[in-house]
Amino acid sequence: MAASSTEPKTNGPNGRYNGNGRINGVEGKSPFLIGVAGGTASGKSTVCKRIMEKLGQVDVDNAQRQVVSISQDSFYRELTPSDKAKADRGQYNFDHPDAFNEDLIFQTLKDILAGKKCDIPVYDYKTNSRCEGQFTTIYPADVVLFEGILVFYFPEIRDLFHMKLFVDTDSDTRLARRVPRDINERGRDLEQVLNQYMNYVKPAFEEFCLPNNNHASGLFRTSAYNANPSSL
Numbered sequence: 001m002a003a004s005s006t007e008p009k010t011n012g013p014n015g016r017y018n019g020n021g022r023i024n025g026v027e028g029k030s031p032f033l034i035g036v037a038g039g040t041a042s043g044k045s046t047v048c049k050r051i052m053e054k055l056g057q058v059d060v061d062n063a064q065r066q067v068v069s070i071s072q073d074s075f076y077r078e079l080t081p082s083d084k085a086k087a088d089r090g091q092y093n094f095d096h097p098d099a100f101n102e103d104l105i106f107q108t109l110k111d112i113l114a115g116k117k118c119d120i121p122v123y124d125y126k127t128n129s130r131c132e133g134q135f136t137t138i139y140p141a142d143v144v145l146f147e148g149i150l151v152f153y154f155p156e157i158r159d160l161f162h163m164k165l166f167v168d169t170d171s172d173t174r175l176a177r178r179v180p181r182d183i184n185e186r187g188r189d190l191e192q193v194l195n196q197y198m199n200y201v202k203p204a205f206e207e208f209c210l211p212n213n214n215h216a217s218g219l220f221r222t223s224a225y226n227a228n229p230s231s232l
């Protein structure tokens with residue numbers, strides 16, 4: 001979901017952002033923050049993309065967007081060389097809460113809520129690491145969507161959301177989506193995807209993700225039957 005960084009654009013055509021934490025003349029205007037959780041390949045980023053499309057936000061310049069979407073995956077911790085070697089073999093647990101930089105997520109969301117401009121790391125699933133020196137600039141917006149497998153896991157982070165949505169998709173559908181996605185888009189082979197799923201993804205989903213769906217105020221149900229994501 002992450003896009004490449006763009007140069008800060010101040011005093012844009014409609015004058016919304018002046019580069020100084022002010023939107024439409026209001027200092028530090030706080031956005032409506034929506035958490036979107038769900039298992040891997042449940043459709044979280046697709047749901048967020050559809051919301052952005054429906055609200056006509058996709059083709060809008062970064063600095064002028066009223067709705068922005070951020071992925072929790074941008075906040076994976078930097079790996080040590082030995083963890084990196086494990087990750088390259090599909091033997092690192094990216095689904096455990098410890099894999100995420102919880103403090104950085106919290107501070108970033110606090111800054112966003114304070115109406116500040118933030119730089120979000122760009123993540124590369126092919127190398128299991130951040131793209132060095134690349135950031136997506138998030139400008140103050142009216143609505144911010146924050147999506148990821150464990151966005152409701154950390155109580156301090158969970159409490160920041162004004163609305164919590166859970167994308168509820170059955171496990172076999174999610175696995176059927178994850179296999180081709182990880183092979184085609186994330187540079188994996190079938191054996192690695194299935195081993196990672198059985199050893200880490202599935203157990204962590206059951207322990208850390210699923211129990212927190214009770215915090216959600218709304219559910220998106222997607223299944224193999226609505227195979228056309230544009231119908232969401």
Ligand SMILES: Nc1ncnc2c1ncn2[C@@H]1O[C@H](COP(=O)(O)OP(=O)(O)O)[C@@H](O)[C@H]1O
Pocket residue numbers: 038039040041042043044045046047177178181222223226227228229232
């Ligand atoms: N409703 C849907 N029907 C069919 N395929 C979908 C649907 N939602 C998402 N997908 C596909 O499933 C894969 C995972 O979706 P994605 O939105 O990336 O999930 P997540 O962000 O939860 O990991 C993608 O290839 C996406 O195109």
Ligand SMILES: O=c1ccn([C@@H]2O[C@H](COP(=O)(O)O)[C@@H](O)[C@H]2O)c(=O)[nH]1
Pocket residue numbers: 039040041044073076094095124125127128129148149201
């Ligand atoms: O380097 C990485 C980072 C993450 N993963 C897997 O990605 C999913 C989370 O992303 P979704 O888009 O929600 O599926 C998580 O299950 C990790 O296992 C990875 O494989 N490699």
